[in-house]
Amino acid sequence: MSESPQISVPASVLDQLAFDANGLVPAIVQDAVTNEILMVAWMDRAAFLRTLETGKACYYSRSRKSAWMKGESSGHLQILREVRIDCDGDVVLLKVEQLGGIACHTGRRNCFFRKLEDGAWITEFEPIKSAAEMYGER
Amino acid sequence: MSESPQISVPASVLDQLAFDANGLVPAIVQDAVTNEILMVAWMDRAAFLRTLETGKACYYSRSRKSAWMKGESSGHLQILREVRIDCDGDVVLLKVEQLGGIACHTGRRNCFFRKLEDGAWITEFEPIKSAAEMYGER
Numbered sequence: 231m232s233e234s235p236q237i238s239v240p241a242s243v244l245d246q247l248a249f250d251a252n253g254l255v256p257a258i259v260q261d262a263v264t265n266e267i268l269m270v271a272w273m274d275r276a277a278f279l280r281t282l283e284t285g286k287a288c289y290y291s292r293s294r295k296s297a298w299m300k301g302e303s304s305g306h307l308q309i310l311r312e313v314r315i316d317c318d319g320d321v322v323l324l325k326v327e328q329l330g331g332i333a334c335h336t337g338r339r340n341c342f343f344r345k346l347e348d349g350a351w352i353t354e355f356e357p358i359k360s361a362a363e364m365y366g367e368r
Numbered sequence: 369m370s371e372s373p374q375i376s377v378p379a380s381v382l383d384q385l386a387f388d389a390n391g392l393v394p395a396i397v398q399d400a401v402t403n404e405i406l407m408v409a410w411m412d413r414a415a416f417l418r419t420l421e422t423g424k425a426c427y428y429s430r431s432r433k434s435a436w437m438k439g440e441s442s443g444h445l446q447i448l449r450e451v452r453i454d455c456d457g458d459v460v461l462l463k464v465e466q467l468g469g470i471a472c473h474t475g476r477r478n479c480f481f482r483k484l485e486d487g488a489w490i491t492e493f494e495p496i497k498s499a500a501e502m503y504g505e506r
Contacts, residue, residue, distance in 0.1 A: 240487050256394055256459075258405060265403035267396060270459045282484075315489065316479035317472055321394075321408045323480050334455050341454035342461050346420075349378050351453065 239282050244275065248320040254290060255322050259333065262311040262325040268333035269341040271300070273322060285310045287324055304364040306330040332358055377420050382413065386458040392428060393460050397471065400449035400463040406471035407479040409438070411460060423448045425462055442502040444468040470496055 249255055253275065259268045271289040273281070277297055280288040287300045287308035301307035312325035334341040337357030344351040387393055391413065397406045409427035411419070415435055418426040425438045425446035439445035450463035472479040475495030482489040 238487075243484065243487060243489065246482070246489055256408070258396055258408070260405060265405075267398060267403075267405070267461060270394070270396070270454060313484040314480040315482050315484075316408060317474050317476075317481070318479075321479075323405060336455050338455075341456075341459075342452040343455070344384070344453050346381065346451040346453075349376075349381060351381065351384055 239279055244278070246315060246319045247275075247278065247322070248318060249275065250320070252292075254292070255320055257287075257289065257322040257324055259287060259308060259324050259326055262327055266340060267342055268308075268326070268328055268339075278322065281310060281324070282313070287326055300333075301329060304330070304332070306332050306364075308333070332364070335361075335364075337361065337364055377417055382416070384453060384457045385413075385416065385460070386456060387413065388458070390430075392430070393458055395425075395427065395460040395462055397425060397446060397462050397464055400465055404478060405480055406446075406464070406466055406477075416460065419448060419462070420451070425464055438471075439467060442468070442470070444470050444502075446471070470502070473499075473502075475499065475502055 247255060254272045257271050257273045259271065260266065261268055272292055274290040277288045277290045287310060289298055289300060291298055307329045308326035309329065310324060310326055314323040315321065331339055333339060334343070337359040338355060339358060343354050345354050385393060392410045395409050395411045397409065398404065399406055410430055412428040415426045415428045418435070425448060427436055427438060429436050445467045446464035447467065448462060448464055452461040453459065469477055471477060475497040476493060477496060481492050483492050
């Protein structure tokens with residue numbers, strides 16, 4: 231299965247991650263080519279391992295209390311290009327190729343579409359796809 | 369005081385921020401010119417307001433349980449160029465001009481100097497300054 235290589239992750243790799251009291255670290259997701267910040271999500275140990283094993287970004291949803299692979303419903307998978315951690319080991323940085331060019335669940339290319347301008351949040355860019363187009367009728 | 373303009377922040381700006389159970393949001397700090405991710409820190413409501421009021425990045429230290437302005441000891445201030453929030457309002461993105469070109473307390477230009485390569489974390493770049501040079505003898 232070339233799409234899901236089973237790699238073994240040395241304990242020394244996980245040892246450098248400082249998960250919080252809930253067993254989570256924030257993961258910043260950055261476009262590997264443009265350096266645009268796409269989104270932020272959370273990872274538990276299993277999500278981190280699954281990301282390395284599949285080569286696709288996997289997270290842990292704090293609201294749904296469950297694992298998810300980005301794009302498994304919408305097709306907008308994030309193909310892993312690089313993994314970094316910060317000096318304290320409590321933040322993960324993923325550089326990815328964003329399939330479909332849409333990272334945000336609102337259908338926008340990234341989640342940071344609101345910008346502070348003259349004392350108000352303005353929406354800087356509009357959805358590329360609607361929720362129905364991304365996830366089908368519900 | 370041109371360096372510390374007192375601006376009033378409308379309640380509607382703060383209302384869009386979703387602070388966590390501890391009253392904090394993570395703030396991603398990105399170089400306004402290169403889009404390089406410099407660091408991640410935490411903000412409470414006061415740090416967010418102080419950042420807008422001073423035009424310099426201010427945070428809340430979870431370990432020291434106190435407010436800090438980035439660069440107040442080292443001189444490596446972060447001059448605010450842009451503020452964004454994500455779709456859920458629970459992550460802040462600051463675009464800044466990093467004075468001195470050093471964002472990390474280790475003396476490196478950013479905190480994400482460790483990269484996963486062949487099953488190990490490698491250190492990709494070295495400190496520009498030592499701790500003694502940055503903070504003086506202690």
